[in-house]
Amino acid sequence: MRQIAAFYADPHFGHSNILKYCVRPFGTVDEMNGELIDRYNNVIEDDDTVLWLGDCFFHGTYDGILEELNGTKILIIGNHDRSMAAMAKLGFALVLQEAVIDIGGVTCRVNHYPYKPEPTFEKPDKFAHLRPRQQPGEILIHGHSHRKTPVHDNQIDVGVDAWDYGPAMYYDVENFVKQIKGVKS
Numbered sequence: 001m002r003q004i005a006a007f008y009a010d011p012h013f014g015h016s017n018i019l020k021y022c023v024r025p026f027g028t029v030d031e032m033n034g035e036l037i038d039r040y041n042n043v044i045e046d047d048d049t050v051l052w053l054g055d056c057f058f059h060g061t062y063d064g065i066l067e068e069l070n071g072t073k074i075l076i077i078g079n080h081d082r083s084m085a086a087m088a089k090l091g092f093a094l095v096l097q098e099a100v101i102d103i104g105g106v107t108c109r110v111n112h113y114p115y116k117p118e119p120t121f122e123k124p125d126k127f128a129h130l131r132p133r134q135q136p137g138e139i140l141i142h143g144h145s146h147r148k149t150p151v152h153d154n155q156i157d158v159g160v161d162a163w164d165y166g167p168a169m170y171y172d173v174e175n176f177v178k179q180i181k182g183v184k185s
Contacts, residue, residue, distance in 0.1 A: 009143025054078020
């Protein structure tokens with residue numbers, strides 16, 4: 001597999017309620033879709049590989065958006081995504097439940113879900129059976145929570161809401177991994 005250039009999660013293309021729910025600074029869903037595409041393509045080249053961490057589209061609103069986005073796309077499936085087979089047919093090069101990768105010499109688990117539910121919107125926790133189990137020494141790279149800041153505990157949220165509505169570039173995530181682990185660059 002090629003080197004990962006970036007991580008990308010929770011764009012929710014086509015989801016009008018996400019504008020209010022996450023207080024996104026766009027007037028319409030079309031404006032949001034256009035801005036998300038522009039911010040993605042401004043930093044992702046055709047030969048880049050991007051690891052998507054789920055919740056790509058909402059209720060089947062695909063409209064050819066994936067084809068407009070640069071790079072090879074690998075998907076870690078999220079709760080708003082269709083089946084793994086359906087997502088592969090849309091154009092993802094590979095679709096997985098989760099992955100374990102090395103970032104800067106640190107083992108990182110990559111999953112759509114954080115270790116624990118968000119207290120503000122996940123009561124009861126209907127995704128408990130899908131959440132990864134925390135392993136000693138690992139850092140979790142995730143989406144799903146729509147946080148405004150990327151780092152919390154031993155986790156890094158790569159959702160667009162924490163990254164100015166664009167991808168989380170690999171080198172930025174690597175810097176956070178090293179910071180969490182106390183590794184000097």
